[in-house]
Amino acid sequence: VSNNLAADTETIVCDFCGGKDSTVFFVENGCNLTRCGNCGLLYVNPRPLSSQGFAKYSHEYTDYVEKYIQNKPIYQAEAKRRMEEVDSWASGGKLLDIGCADGTFLELAREHGWETTGVEPDEALARHAIDKSHLNVRICDFLDSRFEGETFHAVTASNIICHVRWPDRFFRETARILKKGGRLFLDTGNGAEIFARKEAEIWGEHWGTPDHLFHFSEDLLHRYMERNGLVVEKSDRIPLFSMLFSKDNLRLFKGSKLKSALKSALLAVPPLRLLIVTLFNLYYVRLKKSNVCKLRIVARKA
Numbered sequence: 001v002s003n004n005l006a007a008d009t010e011t012i013v014c015d016f017c018g019g020k021d022s023t024v025f026f027v028e029n030g031c032n033l034t035r036c037g038n039c040g041l042l043y044v045n046p047r048p049l050s051s052q053g054f055a056k057y058s059h060e061y062t063d064y065v066e067k068y069i070q071n072k073p074i075y076q077a078e079a080k081r082r083m084e085e086v087d088s089w090a091s092g093g094k095l096l097d098i099g100c101a102d103g104t105f106l107e108l109a110r111e112h113g114w115e116t117t118g119v120e121p122d123e124a125l126a127r128h129a130i131d132k133s134h135l136n137v138r139i140c141d142f143l144d145s146r147f148e149g150e151t152f153h154a155v156t157a158s159n160i161i162c163h164v165r166w167p168d169r170f171f172r173e174t175a176r177i178l179k180k181g182g183r184l185f186l187d188t189g190n191g192a193e194i195f196a197r198k199e200a201e202i203w204g205e206h207w208g209t210p211d212h213l214f215h216f217s218e219d220l221l222h223r224y225m226e227r228n229g230l231v232v233e234k235s236d237r238i239p240l241f242s243m244l245f246s247k248d249n250l251r252l253f254k255g256s257k258l259k260s261a262l263k264s265a266l267l268a269v270p271p272l273r274l275l276i277v278t279l280f281n282l283y284y285v286r287l288k289k290s291n292v293c294k295l296r297i298v299a300r301k302a
């Protein structure tokens with residue numbers, strides 16, 4: 001961690017409730033992840049002043065773009081699941097993907113008949129989407145993107161909200177650019193529901209501080225949406241181990257001979273996979289009282 005970090009930081013109040021009373025929950029990469037004493041939001045405080053370049057303080061950032069492209073199959077699997085959801089709303093229309101990265105999801109949405117636009121602040125990733133996939137992408141922060149009001153039928157934001165500097169403004173802006181009846185798809189972890197040290201350690205390095213500036217609970221996300229005119233229609237909790245043992249994740253897994261054999265067996269015998277996932281979930285959810293999961297929420301503009 002750079003010694004300059006302290007000099008280039010700002011101290012903020014809670015983005016959700018304006019509270020000033022927060023306590024340190026976790027320290028990672030020299031930054032405090034604090035919990036609001038009033039509403040429970042987890043946020044980095046103090047935090048790096050600018051979103052430009054702060055990610056370099058996170059060790060995960062090394063060769064980020066290269067890694068992103070390498071991991072493309074993971075994002076393609078995620079894109080497929082997201083597409084199924086979005087296609088269930090309408091067959092085409094104007095779609096915006098916030099934080100579209102290299103355009104993996106937008107490419108798929110275009111194939112499915114959607115008129116696609118993306119926003120991506122990382123220039124290298126955005127260039128990839130524009131030059132290689134000929135997608136329509138604005139290279140900027142979503143909060144500076146200034147789309148016309150009531151433009152989109154669908155807005156998606158996968159694993160984005162943790163990085164956003166002002167979540168409340170994010171939801172207000174999303175509601176503004178959605179057409180009446182248009183929908184938002186958002187997914188993220190449930191960090192703010194993690195209270196026990198043990199559970200926090202399941203995530204361990206994955207807090208991604210300070211690259212991830214906020215962690216939410218399901219309830220807080222609903223309240224953020226509702227107070228900005230987005231009505232929650234659907235809210236799913238996907239347990240950690242269901243994700244780890246999903247078919248797509250298993251296919252990508254590379255490991256020792258023994259683990260590879262186990263992987264092949266799990267893929268070949270679906271009931272075996274179901275049994276393993278159930279056992280793991282029972283172990284962690286019932287015995288270890290872990291509720292680490294992924295939140296997947298759909299909200300409609302009122």
Ligand SMILES: [Zn+2]
Pocket residue numbers: 014015016017018019036037038039040041
């Ligand atoms: Zn708060």
